[in-house]
Amino acid sequence: MAQRQILFFLWPVRRCASLPVASRFCSSKQTTFILPQVNLENESLLENLSSMGVDLPSARRRQPGVLRKQLTNEQGLAHFLKSKGTDPETIASIISRFPRSITRTCAHLEERWTLWRNVFQSDREVVEILSRSPESFFRSSDNKNLQENLEFLMSLGITAKDLHRLLTTAPRTFSNSVELNRNMVELLQAVCLSLGGSDPQQFSRTIISRNLYIFIRSTNRIRANVDFLKSSLSLSPSEALTLFQSHGAQILDLSHESLKKNSESLRRKLQSLGCGAGDFKAMILNYSLVLFISSERLNEKLDVLMEAGIHAQQVVQKPKVLDFSLVSIRQRLHHLSRLGYDFQKSGIAVLDSSKKRFSAKMERLGSAEE
DNA sequence: CCTACCGGGCTCTGCCATGACG
DNA sequence: CGTCATGGCAGAGCCCGGTAGG
Numbered sequence: 001m002a003q004r005q006i007l008f009f010l011w012p013v014r015r016c017a018s019l020p021v022a023s024r025f026c027s028s029k030q031t032t033f034i035l036p037q038v039n040l041e042n043e044s045l046l047e048n049l050s051s052m053g054v055d056l057p058s059a060r061r062r063q064p065g066v067l068r069k070q071l072t073n074e075q076g077l078a079h080f081l082k083s084k085g086t087d088p089e090t091i092a093s094i095i096s097r098f099p100r101s102i103t104r105t106c107a108h109l110e111e112r113w114t115l116w117r118n119v120f121q122s123d124r125e126v127v128e129i130l131s132r133s134p135e136s137f138f139r140s141s142d143n144k145n146l147q148e149n150l151e152f153l154m155s156l157g158i159t160a161k162d163l164h165r166l167l168t169t170a171p172r173t174f175s176n177s178v179e180l181n182r183n184m185v186e187l188l189q190a191v192c193l194s195l196g197g198s199d200p201q202q203f204s205r206t207i208i209s210r211n212l213y214i215f216i217r218s219t220n221r222i223r224a225n226v227d228f229l230k231s232s233l234s235l236s237p238s239e240a241l242t243l244f245q246s247h248g249a250q251i252l253d254l255s256h257e258s259l260k261k262n263s264e265s266l267r268r269k270l271q272s273l274g275c276g277a278g279d280f281k282a283m284i285l286n287y288s289l290v291l292f293i294s295s296e297r298l299n300e301k302l303d304v305l306m307e308a309g310i311h312a313q314q315v316v317q318k319p320k321v322l323d324f325s326l327v328s329i330r331q332r333l334h335h336l337s338r339l340g341y342d343f344q345k346s347g348i349a350v351l352d353s354s355k356k357r358f359s360a361k362m363e364r365l366g367s368a369e370e
Numbered sequence: 371c372c373t374a375c376c377g378g379g380c381t382c383t384g385c386c387a388t389g390a391c392g
Numbered sequence: 393c394g395t396c397a398t399g400g401c402a403g404a405g406c407c408c409g410g411t412a413g414g
Contacts, residue, residue: 062385065395097384100396133383140397169381177398213382218400246376258404294404325406349373354408364371 041067048074049102053092059099066099074102080109081130084123090131098134104141111143116174118150119167129171136171148178156185157201162209173215180215187219191226191244195237203245210249217253224256229288232263233281248288265295269302273312287319301326308333310343321351332358339365 041060045067050056052074060067074095081091095101104112116126116137130137140146153163153173167174173181188207189200197203208214214222229248230240244252251259267280283290290298301322305315315321321329332351336343339362341350350361 063395068394103396132381135384142397165378172382175398180399210377216382216400221400254404255402258402262404289405292405297405323406328406347373353373356408361372 055096058096063099076106094134101138140175169212283316
């Protein structure tokens with residue numbers, strides 16, 4: 001505690017203001033000693049925001065500097081958002097979560113909105129994304145970059161539908177610099193070429209379509225994961241090309257440490273169940289998303305399946321059954337065991353089906369007994 | 371009727387560090 | 393120096409149904 005106070009004293013004043021605990025400390029006599037005027041918040045701005053229902057402590061914690069500005073456009077922003085169909089509570093929430101939004105001019109907002117509307121069918125859609133993630137819309141003030149981004153993304157030849165999915169799912173992609181997005185595409189194409197692929201354009205399109213988060217990951221992460229999967233599974237170039245263009249595209253955005261951890265854990269687990277390196281590889285190639293599941297959860301799922309008399313080999317061949325929740329898996333195993341279902345004879349595919357299909361199957365099995 | 375295969379839907383923001391800039 | 397813009401990170405699944413072909 002004593003150390004924290006010393007730190008506050010040594011830090012520049014703005015650091016204090018970004019910490020909730022310190023705000024009182026900063027406005028006390030200590031502050032006037034360090035920096036007299038500059039640190040003052042704009043009282044009329046505070047009143048304005050407050051009357052709009054903005055959560056001031058939250059705004060202060062996030063972007064303290066905005067509250068000290070003399071020129072802001074909160075009224076213009078509110079009016080603008082309202083005209084697009086945003087309700088007052090949402091507007092307040094947007095400002096509370098991304099205060100810098102009130103520094104944008106009306107002309108800027110109008111322009112940016114028009115650019116977004118190139119991709120979205122209605123104002124309603126944009127409002128939904130805005131209320132979900134104000135930062136995605138407001139973090140950058142560079143409309144020219146946004147324009148170039150749109151042109152760049154379209155130049156990749158991704159379909160209008162995929163562009164829409166991309167920006168609905170990962171709106172931050174819009175606010176990345178074009179260079180950053182371009183770097184990612186170039187990385188993907190380089191990966192394709194290094195694997196002897198013949199169509200790097202198509203390769204990158206496919207990965208983007210299958211992994212909508214790709215642009216909000218760092219190229220370092222993607223590169224590290226690509227290299228790790230290639231080496232840890234000893235993938236041949238064509239195996240790698242196939243994997244990354246199918247379900248493997250999605251596991252690229254796992255944090256590198258998690259990917260390694262989950263991967264090692266699964267390898268050990270399979271080993272303990274009597275499976276070899278070939279089985280490990282086969283399982284990943286069959287359904288690489290098993291690497292998404294945390295090691296504890298995955299181990300538990302495997303244990304539950306083994307206890308039900310299923311062989312590890314069967315799961316290796318059909319890892320998609322691990323895609324279902326533990327609760328679902330347990331329930332289904334319970335139902336099946338009551339019917340005396342024989343997994344060795346009938347396989348485990350029954351576990352990998354929708355609720356509707358599973359129930360229908362149960363009914364057929366049930367009535368067949370009587 | 372059945373299964374295998376496949377792809378899609380949901381959703382993923384909010385925070386921090388750092389360099390640029392005035 | 394303060395503020396802004398930008399890059400990067402943590403966290404860690406589940407479920408549905410179209411369709412081809414037996």
